[in-house]
Amino acid sequence: MPSPAVRVRGLEKHYGALCALDGIDLDIGEGEFFALLGPNGAGKTTLISILAGLVRPTAGFAQVLGHDVQADYRQVRRLLGVVPQELVFDPFFTVRETLEFQSGYFGLARNEDWIDALLHHLGLADKADSNMRRLSGGMKRRVLVAQALVHKPPVIVLDEPTAGVDVELRQSLWAFIRDLNRQGHTILLTTHYLEEAETLCQRVAMLKAGRIVALDRTDNLLRSCGERHLRLRLAAADLPESLATRLVGRKGDEFILSLPDLDDLEPTLAALRMAGATVLDMGLDQPDLEDIFVRVMGQGTPTPSPSPARGRGALLESLSRPEGKR
Amino acid sequence: MTGFRTLLHKEVLRFWKVIWQTVAAPVLTALLYLLIFFHVLEGHVQVYPGVSYTAFLMPGLIMMAVLQNAFANGSSSLIQSKITGNLVFVLLAPLSYLEFFLAYLVAAMLRGLLVGTGVAAVGLLFADLPVAHFGWVLAFALASSAAFASVGIVAGIWADKFDHLAGVQNFVIMPLTFLSGVFYSIHSLPAFWQSVSHFNPVFYMIDGFRYGFFGQADTSPWLGLAVVAPSALVLGLLTLLLLRRGYKLRH
Numbered sequence: 246m247p248s249p250a251v252r253v254r255g256l257e258k259h260y261g262a263l264c265a266l267d268g269i270d271l272d273i274g275e276g277e278f279f280a281l282l283g284p285n286g287a288g289k290t291t292l293i294s295i296l297a298g299l300v301r302p303t304a305g306f307a308q309v310l311g312h313d314v315q316a317d318y319r320q321v322r323r324l325l326g327v328v329p330q331e332l333v334f335d336p337f338f339t340v341r342e343t344l345e346f347q348s349g350y351f352g353l354a355r356n357e358d359w360i361d362a363l364l365h366h367l368g369l370a371d372k373a374d375s376n377m378r379r380l381s382g383g384m385k386r387r388v389l390v391a392q393a394l395v396h397k398p399p400v401i402v403l404d405e406p407t408a409g410v411d412v413e414l415r416q417s418l419w420a421f422i423r424d425l426n427r428q429g430h431t432i433l434l435t436t437h438y439l440e441e442a443e444t445l446c447q448r449v450a451m452l453k454a455g456r457i458v459a460l461d462r463t464d465n466l467l468r469s470c471g472e473r474h475l476r477l478r479l480a481a482a483d484l485p486e487s488l489a490t491r492l493v494g495r496k497g498d499e500f501i502l503s504l505p506d507l508d509d510l511e512p513t514l515a516a517l518r519m520a521g522a523t524v525l526d527m528g529l530d531q532p533d534l535e536d537i538f539v540r541v542m543g544q545g546t547p548t549p550s551p552s553p554a555r556g557r558g559a560l561l562e563s564l565s566r567p568e569g570k571r
Numbered sequence: 572m573t574g575f576r577t578l579l580h581k582e583v584l585r586f587w588k589v590i591w592q593t594v595a596a597p598v599l600t601a602l603l604y605l606l607i608f609f610h611v612l613e614g615h616v617q618v619y620p621g622v623s624y625t626a627f628l629m630p631g632l633i634m635m636a637v638l639q640n641a642f643a644n645g646s647s648s649l650i651q652s653k654i655t656g657n658l659v660f661v662l663l664a665p666l667s668y669l670e671f672f673l674a675y676l677v678a679a680m681l682r683g684l685l686v687g688t689g690v691a692a693v694g695l696l697f698a699d700l701p702v703a704h705f706g707w708v709l710a711f712a713l714a715s716s717a718a719f720a721s722v723g724i725v726a727g728i729w730a731d732k733f734d735h736l737a738g739v740q741n742f743v744i745m746p747l748t749f750l751s752g753v754f755y756s757i758h759s760l761p762a763f764w765q766s767v768s769h770f771n772p773v774f775y776m777i778d779g780f781r782y783g784f785f786g787q788a789d790t791s792p793w794l795g796l797a798v799v800a801p802s803a804l805v806l807g808l809l810t811l812l813l814l815r816r817g818y819k820l821r822h
């Protein structure tokens with residue numbers, strides 16, 4: 246069996262009394278598009294830094310494509326392209342110089358064609374000869390992405406690559422990364438924009454206080470938490486009696502009904518007709534990753550696999566998400 | 572090799588782009604020393620027979636510039652990269668510890684030797700400088716700049732802020748270089764300070780270097796080399812060991 250792109254076993258990292266990672270076990274298959282989610286301080290960057298050899302684990306081990314990140318550090322770094330979370334740059338050099346140096350560090354003396362392609366894909370072509378100091382924050386972020394890709398690494402790790410990046414680049418960046426993923430590159434992504442993870446990633450791990458509290462395929466997670474909501478605006482002031490048990494909340498003049506399964510839709514509509522209610526407007530809210538995230542993070546003690554507890558607290562939180570997201 | 576060459580190129584370009592600060596400024600400082608000593612002491616002091624004081628002074632000033640700038644290059648480059656965070660680009664790359672070390676070492680030596688050459692050039696405006704044994708000149712220039720380049724790298728890795736580096740500069744580098752016979756022969760010192768000087772490796776660097784020019788000095792160049800070359804080697808190995816350990820660079 247081929248080695249997975251990333252394999253982590255019993256990984257721990259302590260900073261004094263603080264336990265940044267508390268026993269992580271994780272496999273990411275080759276070619277996967279994988280999201281690592283979690284609130285600030287959960288340990289995402291720490292995990293990535295251990296893969297990149299920037300941080301040494303207190304216990305456990307990590308491998309990239311079968312190579313131990315410590316014993317075989319040079320091979321691992323060739324296989325890995327990391328976009329760091331911090332917006333760092335070398336103020337002495339231009340964009341092109343930065344990319345040429347980065348290529349050189351990876352042993353690539355002549356890399357102009359690929360550097361030009363990267364500049365083009367990341368919308369940096371007209372900034373190639375600008376000093377790094379003169380770039381805007383989002384532009385610097387693009388250079389960071391380009392730097393991580395100079396050596397066409399089979400495993401690409403992006404630590405919040407879209408923080409501070411405008412909509413247009415975000416889309417072109419993801420199109421580009423998706424393309425790389427289709428060509429076989431494994432992608433490991435952290436982000437606080439959960440819609441990004443939901444649309445891009447096949448699999449998701451959620452990290453909380455250094456432990457994995459959810460790990461599953463994105464579609465499974467969405468299903469497991471399969472509480473849909475039907476929003477109704479009626480001509481009448483009250484909801485028909487027969488639907489009272491479904492009511493989970495109100496928002497303005499809308500009734501919010503729980504719809505555990507899509508099969509519950511037709512009986513609900515039938516009940517409305519039976520009661521002679523006139524529907525002025527209606528909409529269906531799918532659960533999204535954010536609902537699941539909030540729910541998983543809200544649970545007191547982390548469990549290896551989350552049991553989708555349908556607590557009222559979690560529901561109310563999922564109801565209060567921003568307008569316009571269905 | 573490409574990795575080493577690229578990092579070396581980057582490190583050289585880094586000081587080259589600000590050559591006014593990194594090379595011209597220390598040459599100017601040495602020029603001021605020369606101006607003052609030339610007018611005040613020339614003709615009043617003679618250390619070695621047949622060697623004018625200004626000529627005597629020059630190897631010391633050159634070596635002092637070499638040492639200070641070899642130290643400054645690695646240390647300031649590393650602390651800047653650590654503070655701005657861009658050292659991560661080097662740390663993420665598959666460079667071996669040896670490549671990392673050699674690139675910073677050679678860049679620092681180059682800057683030191685470049686400044687030293689500049690000081691020698693302006694010195695020639697004041698006095699002729701004979702070269703008795705070029706081999707000794709070169710040997711001491713290389714070994715001494717390598718030793719201080721390593722010290723600079725270690726200091727840069729160790730320091731968390733610029734203040735720490737200034738501390739090393741002011742409390743270690745400056746006293747060692749000033750109390751090493753740049754401006755005098757240690758034979759002019761009281762016996763106690765003479766013997767103290769023999770424990771200062773910088774004394775041997777300057778003395779051996781001076782021997783290369785005048786064919787005479789306070790001690791034998793062989794003794795000097797026996798002190799300086801192993802010092803450079805030990806400091807280099809220590810630096811490599813710290814890099815391997817990931818000291819302060821990889822948590």
Ligand SMILES: Nc1ncnc2c1ncn2[C@@H]1O[C@H](COP(=O)(O)OP(=O)(O)OP(=O)(O)O)[C@@H](O)[C@H]1O
Nearest residue numbers: 260265283284285286287288289290291292330822
């Ligand atoms: N060098 C360090 N020394 C001490 N503690 C650290 C260090 N680096 C990280 N930590 C701690 O480890 C924990 C995990 O941090 P980490 O940066 O991995 O979080 P994260 O999930 O990436 O958060 P964010 O979403 O904010 O980027 C935090 O509590 C952080 O304070």
Ligand SMILES: [Mg+2]
Nearest residue numbers: 289290291330
């Ligand atoms: Mg982080």
